[in-house]
Amino acid sequence: MSESASTFAAVKGEDSQRDPVRLLVVQGEARPPVDATTEPMVMTVPHLLLRELITLLAASLALVLISLIFNAPLEEIANPEKTPNPAKAPWYFLGLQELLHYYPPVIAGVIIPTLVIFALIIVPYFDVNLKRKSLFEANSGRTMAYWWTAMILVSLLFLLSGKHPVWPIAGCVWAVALLASFGAAPKTWGALGRWSAKKSLAYWVFYWFLLTTTALTIIGTLFRGPGWSLTLPWRDGIY
Amino acid sequence: MPLLDDIGxxxxxxxxxxxxxxxxxxxxxxxxxxxxxxxxxxxxxxxxVLFEDETRFRIRRPEEIAVGTLIALPKQRVYVMRSQEGFIAFSTVCTHLGCMTKYEPENNRIFCPCHGSQYTIEGVVTAGPAPRPLPRFELVVDKGFLVVNTRKAVSQDTILRYSA
Amino acid sequence: MRAVTQYARSLLARLTDNKVGRSMIRHGWAETNRNRSLVVFSNFFLHIHPVKVRLRAIAFSQTYYLGGLSAVTAILLTVTGLFLMFYYRPAVPQAYHDMKDLEFAVSAGIFIRNLHRWAAHAMVALVFLHMIRVFFAGAYRPPREFNWVIGVLLFVVTLLLSYTGYLLPWDQLAYWAVTVGTNMADATPVIGPKIKFLMLGGNALSENALLRFYVLHCILLPAVLYMLVAIHIWRIRKDGGILLPPASEHDYEKRSGKGYRFEAGRAVPDLEVKE
Incomplete structure (x- = not known):
């Protein structure tokens, strides 16, 4: 055994950091690595349990205070004969309702949400790189050309497919495309460039998802009024 | 004791x-x-078995409705319109996502407050996200009264011919 | 003060150190690490946790306790929801009148309702933030991939709970938000109309739908939520605790002032090898 061990020892080459190659992923029995660690450990009782209790109390206190100050809204009794104008869902559904402004219900209400959930579920099953490559690490000129071509095509898809051009989504595509591009020249752009240069494609897709949901939710919540027309919250108030 | 599973x-x-x-x-x-x-x-x-509202109901006598007027019956969720040729009855429920539309006499149009769809007073979409015109319902004259059946949709060119 | 604490302890010990007490809790009260382990081992609820945790894993700055906070809101929602059920009838028009009664005729009724509503808003936000935190930590990757999937399902269940709960006050806001929602389901190709009919228990949004949403909101979805939460937390333990960034010697040195003894080392061996 000792002989074979010395013959097939895994060694770390000097270029392994720069150019890692994944040979295999060792998962073993998925045993907790706590056995193998020399990290400082503490007992769950009381250290973790106390923190959990404090979390419970702090969150309860905060919510109790909010509930003492603000009353939950209650409108008139439901009236099937009269739709209020505008009829808004709670804030976390307003991104979806904003999408309904651009796409027919089957796309905005069924296909897009299903795709988002499906994408979130499969995320861990394709992104298993041990070390993630930043987007413009190798051959940055050509990658840049591909990147912007792809981004413009994606934004065109959103500008042309809907009943109205879907500016919130296309805008977020451009914002992410621009942010990622700073990473191509980290030296020129300082901290922003260095931050951007570290991110892989998976990160940019997720940033785009976050930015888009946030933008759609904010527009739906603050900038939409009667008949789903565009309003300004500081001028017309929040509907 | 041997484990029975191990014996085979x-x-x-x-x-x-x-x-x-x-x-x-x-x-x-x-x-x-x-x-x-x-x-x-x-x-x-x-x-x-559903205890839902009656879908067939009387409106009023045809001669009581003047040419060019639209009557809204929000409880029954139906509009009745009289044109030169005759009568049509169609739904008040927006074909986009089921909100109640509202007849605006000052603009001579039907408007949906949820997502801003607009229809003519014949139920044809003119603006907004609504995918289809407001569906028409069967309309007959029964014992001197206009009678609508909202369970029976008819084609969009159906008109109850009537001339006074 | 110390004397009082000591007296309380000895009283507690005397009350539990008998046949009945020992049948329920089989370990002693003395604060030894053995007893602390036994608290976790022998407690039905606590055995979802490991006996020991890494010090870094329980730092607020590591996770912002977002998962824990989501669970706390779920507990608050269960308790307040139970309270509300004592005064609420899922019928038309009683449902709306009961809301008014909660507001004006029940002691602290409006407070309980407020707490339920605001905790629901907080839960949606916290669950979403938790998901973002986990993504940026890279903790969705193997061996934690299935726990990420459970997390996504929990997010969906949270949204469904919000959606079904939104109808229950039977006010204008509730009625039309749910009308729009069910008509979206109606737009699904082929099975859409059947789904809508099943959701509403009829052709239009009425008392049948209210009762259905009530049952889903109070029984089915919470049961699914609690089951998934239990698996979610238990799997953290099975996957060796939460994912931490590789520890550097620097990290250890920073904490050495706190009296912990350790040697520099890596939690996970470096698997980057060259062909």
Missing amino acids: IPLDDAELNRRSFLKLLGSGALAVAALGTAVTSVEYLSPN
């Missing part, structure tokens, strides 16, 4: 055949039972 019981071909047949039979029976449970559950959850 030698089986002959007949026994193996019998076992695979029973496995097939068993899983088949389970599949049928699962399907039956699913179908029964869906059937159970679909009510057969």
Whole structure:
């Protein structure tokens, strides 16, 4: 055994950091690595349990205070004969309702949400790189050309497919495309460039998802009024 | 005591055949039972008797409605319009996402407050996300009264011919 | 003060150190690490946790306790929801009148309703933030991939709970938000109309739908939520605790003032090898 061990020892080459190659992923029995660690450990009782209790109390206190100050809204009794104008869902559904402004219900209400959930579920099953490559690490000129071509095509898809051009989504595509591009020249752009240069494609897709949901939710919540027309919250108030 | 699972019981071909047949039979029976449970559950959850509003109702006498006017009946969720040729009855429910539309006499149009769809007073979409015109309902004259049946949709060019 | 604490302890010990007490809790009260382990081992609820945790894993700055906070809101919602059920009838028009009664005729009724509503808003936000935190930590990757999937399902269940709960006050806001929602389901190709009919228990949004949403909101979805939460937390333990960034010697040195003894080392061996 000792002989074979010395013959097939895994060694770390000097270029392994720069150019890692994944040979295999060792998962073993998925045993907790706590056995193998020399990290400082503490007992769950009381250290973790106390923190959990404090979390419970702090969150309860905060919510109790909010509930003492603000009353939950209650409108008139439901009236099937009269739709209020505008009829808004709670804030976390307003991104979806904003999408309904651009796409027919089957796309905005069924296909897009299903795709988002499906994408979130499969995320861990394709992104298993041990070390993630930043987007413009190798051959940055050509990658840049591909990147912007792809981004413009994606934004065109959103500008042309809907009943109205879907500016919130296309805008977020451009914002992410621009942010990622700073990473191509980290030296020129300082901290922003260095931050951007570290991110892989998976990160940019997720940033785009976050930015888009946030933008759609904010527009739906603050900038939409009667008949789903565009309003300004500081001028017309929040509907 | 030996663990019985570790001993292993030698089986002959007949026994193996019998076992695979029973496995097939068993899983088949389970599949049928699962399907039956699913179908029964869906059937159970679909009510057969509904206490919903009457879908066939009287409106008023045709001669009481002037040419070019639109009458809104929000409770019954129907509009009745009289044009030069005759009468039409159509739904007040927006074809986009089921909000109640509102007739605006000052603009001579029908407007949906939810997502801003607009219709003519004949129910044809002119703006907004609504995918289809407002569906028309069967309209007849029965014992001197206009009678609508909102369960019976008719084609979009149906008109109840009427001239005073 | 110390004397009082000591007296309380000895009283507690005397009350539990008998046949009945020992049948329920089989370990002693003395604060030994053995007893602390036994608290976790022998408690039905606590055995979802490991006996020991890494010090870094329980730092607020590591996770912002977002998962824990989501669970706390779920507990608050269960308790307040139970309270509300004592005064609420899922019928038309009683449902709306009961809301008014909660507001004006029940002691602290409006407070309980407020707490339920605001905790629901907080839960949606916290669950979403938790998901973002986990993504940026890279903790969705193997061996934690299935726990990420459970997390996504929990997010969906949270949204469904919000959606079904939104109808229950039977006010204008509730009625039309749910009308729009069910008509979206109606737009699904082929099975859409059947789904809508099953959701509403009829052709239009009425008392049948209210009762259905009530049952889903109070029984089915919470049961699914609690089951998934239990698996979610238990799997953290099975996957070796939460994912931490590789510890550097620097990290250890920073904490050495706190009296912990340790040697520099890596939690996970470096698997980057060259062909």
